[in-house]
Amino acid sequence: MYAVQPSLSPEMVTSPPRAEVTEADRREARALPLSTRFELGELITPVQQAFLDEHGYLVFAEVLSQDEVDRVLAEVDAIQERWLAEGRSEVHGIPIFGGKGIDGKPFIQRFPFSSLFSTYLYELVRDDRFAPVRSLVGKKTRVGDHEKDGLVFNRNLNVPGSAYKRLGWHTDGLRDLFLNREIPGPMLNVGLHFDRIRREDGGLRIIPGSHRQGFWDMLTRKPYFVSHDVDPDEIAVETEPGDLTVHDGRTWHRVERCPHEGIRSLRRTCYVPYLTDAYSPKDEGSKTPFYHHLARWGRDLRARIDELAS
Secondary structure (H helix, E strand, O other): OOOOOOOOOOOEEEEOOOOOOOOOHHHHHHOOOOOOOOOOOOOOHHEEEEEHHHHOEEOOOOOOHHHHHHHHHHHHHHHHHHHHHHHEEOOOOOOOOEEOOOOOEEEEEEEEEEHHHHHHHHHHHHOHHHHHHHHHHHHEEEEEEOOOOOOOOEEOOOOOOOOOOEEEEEEHHHHHHHHOOOOOOEEEEEEOOOOOOOOOOOEEEEOOHHHHHHHHHHHOOOOOOOOOOOOOOOEEOOOOOOOOEEEEEEOOOEEEEEOOOOHHHOOEEEOOOEOOOOOOOOOOOOOOHHHHHHHHHHHHHHHHHHHHHH
16 A cells, blocks of 8 residues: 555664754854755754754755756656545545646645655655754654654645645644644754745745744634735745755744745745654544644635635
8 A cells, every 4th residue: 555664663764963062153153144945964053053042944055966856746746646536535544635736637736644655755754964953853763654744745826726826824833823822942944945936926925033922823813824025024935846845843933825826836845853752653543633623724715715815
């Protein structure tokens, strides 16, 4: 059924040592432009760590080669072909977002647990070049192929009938706020990007430093998933094919709708779940989590508002 089967005891990989940050490193990081693109080396530098601590995100330039970008996209096309043939609507309780493509045919726009259906993707996210990134997450990490939403591949497209044109303001700490009534610890999202994206193309928006907010601001600063309004403090995360980004999920972030239509609006990203907590695999009997119901309600409400306004 899957290209990769679950393990009863997934491998925890030791990360390189975490960078020791001085006050001088923090001053240097604060002086850098918010648009800074870093180079990913064998270790995360103190200034890179300080930039992440201060602003809640990092951009590393062209971590994947063009050949690797092309191979990943081909693997995702093959997964879509299989899922459409199967009539699949979810994986491990996580919904598959589908709509219409440029040609009006079915087009899957969010692929949860994608590494379970591709040996290439499974092996790629375990490549040694990502070891420094894992050090940002923890001393020992694993790839959560069967956990949370797994390796998620997104394809945002702006055409009539598209189901996933944008994503409203949110943080990734909502579940912890409700269950534990406390601010969660660092929640780092590691993303790979497959298109050239500039501010005018839409894409990821982040409010720098908002990962250091208090409980009340994380809960109420914006209506979760419903609000798409431009924030005066937001920045656009601009990327090239093969770039890798890291952003703290406690930041307020959203995906801005592309103003263009058709193929020019296509934006493709993949998020790698490097995890440190207790192993909690999902299977085909898993229930759909509350936050996915909330996101669906938000999309439906916004679509209704847009329909009434048009």
